Amino acid sequence: MLVIYEHPLSPYAQKLKISLREKGVEFEARLPDGIGTGTTQSDFASVSPRGEVPAFVHEGRAIFDSTIILEYIEDVWPTPPMLPADPYERARVRMIEDVMDTHVEAIAWGLGELNFFGRASGALKEEIEKNAASQVADFHSWLESELGNRDWFNGHDFGWGDLSVIPYLNGLAGFGLTPKEGSRLSDWMTRANARESVKQTQAESAASITGMSDVGAAIEAGLFKRQYRDHRLEWMIKSGGLEVVTKGLEKQTIRFTEPFRG
Template identity: 40%
Template sequence: MSSPIPSLFLYDHPASSYAQKVRMALRLKNLPFTKETPQNLGLGEPNASFESANLRMEVPALIIDSDFKIFDSSVIVQYLEDAFPDAPSLLPKDPRERAVARMIEEMCDTAYEAINWALGEVFWFGRAEGKEAERINAAAADQTKQIHEWLTPHLGSKDFFNGDAPGLADICVAPVFHRSVLRGLGPAKDSALDRWHTRMGEVPAIAETWREMEGGVQGMSNAGPGFWAPHSGRRREYRDHRLEFLMKNGAGWIVNKGLEDDNVRFGRFPRVN
């Protein structure tokens, strides 16, 4: 007899690639959950409940039975695998295939996510214009293509990276890949990755999550220019892989300008003046 499922509450944002990964995992494992986007996320304002779940004040963070709190999408998904063995597994049984899935997760959570983040800095926040924006966009397009070329042989002739059904690798690729498609940086039509993307969109757990993401992006679009203004108080978080993309592509000046304007941040802790 299986154990009862505890209450699962997710601090979430519909457009976050990391939060999307967790929502896909919960849905593929048929685990009921509730979710909420922390009020004023990114503004650095006090939120004791959110901070108690994640000192970094980042999404996603998962609260189990109101008292056990964990954060980081990879930690959360691994917890779900360990805690709910009777639910559909997201990992293949073969150790080599598991290693490949985790390697894909690492690549998507760092290098791939950073590309989409940088494009958001240009498109949403207008941190670069003219030739500088063109250079960043060109670098993003080239590096996205390289990642797609790296992913293709790992997919091979399978329906999903995980085999016959979506698994860990699929839910790590899906959020960042779908964002690329929406930005016109998808793969060639009828390529293996293009067909995989179509199949993923036919999986209810994935389709629901993508709809939430698209709705969240539309909501940000509808927020008006004041939402994105340099002095709106909204601070974008620059993690290490995001910084790396900007630095290696000659956009370190964006970081310095953001520090001057006080509209970038580095994790939960305040920087020292």
């Protein structure tokens, strides 16, 4: 059995689901018990030592980290290939993935902290959102240049570069931050969202948003401890949200990566 522990909103998990669907590989998606609380236990704790999604179990063997899982998927199910054949092009789309997974993910995550988890309001929220909009515009411009005259980030065919970008742009679009209408990036986004693998994955993501309406209250009640690791912590501070971090520490509603335990 092939199992992905995930949350449908997670762009890291969405990458894996899109790849598997492009390859026609069936899988079971599981939402871990207590996800987001910082106290996740049961079988998920044994397969994800960082306590975060996605985690992947194939033939009884567990893998964590979305990029490593994508590489495993490519090794086990090589057809159709998601990576280009040319070594430089393979490196290029991997660099795109890294930018999306670190720099861009932090923006979408941070906007979720503000709008789903109620981390800031008033002038502070406006300042952070203004900074986020400026950053997203810069990344849209960078992605437009990376796309160039290609049909896909991968080149002639949809692949690794595309499935690494579309979950993040869809997430940002949910906050009203979309590529300029009529741009090549906007046209690419329309084509990507028309693919069945992306369409199904995005539908699952959109459906899960309805469950986010009460998470702000859960944060205030101390039931959730959101993970503020590396790029996310950096983004919140540099975008004007140092107060968000200090308040979260005082209220014990944010967490960092726990030590690994055997």
